[in-house]
Amino acid sequence: MTNHELISGLNNQLNREVATFLRYMLQAASIKGAQWQNVREMYQAEVTDEVGHAQYLADQITMLGGVPALRPDLSPPPADVREMLNNDMREEEADVRNYTKLAALAEQEGHFALKMKMEEQAADEDSHRQEMQRLSG
Ligand SMILES: [Fe+2]
Ligand SMILES: [Fe+2]
Structure with a gap:
């Protein structure tokens, strides 16, 4: 029944992860200045963490009988480093909420490994947000 809802939720999050690792890759490439080296x-x-998240989601979509469909948001990232950090802190927060919902849905459907992994990915995103907050000073 709601397997469909789970697959579509996983696919939505897959697209967010792909958009995120592309954005982080471009942002890392564009940042200049010794003061922003840590950022x-x-x-x-x-980038590596988000690729891992995307890979897990794509595998699970297939395992559940779905087909991963990619249409990531390819909007150009901000040029200003503070704007990047503020934007990404909001996005990481949204990812934590999405993973929390996906964990609940996976549990309802009896997919316990998936549930645990969604919680783990929520924790990763929360750590990313904290790290960004620390670096934004
Ligand atoms: Fe992620
Ligand atoms: Fe993240």
């Missing part, structure tokens, strides 16, 4: 390194490191 640049943070974005570089988080």
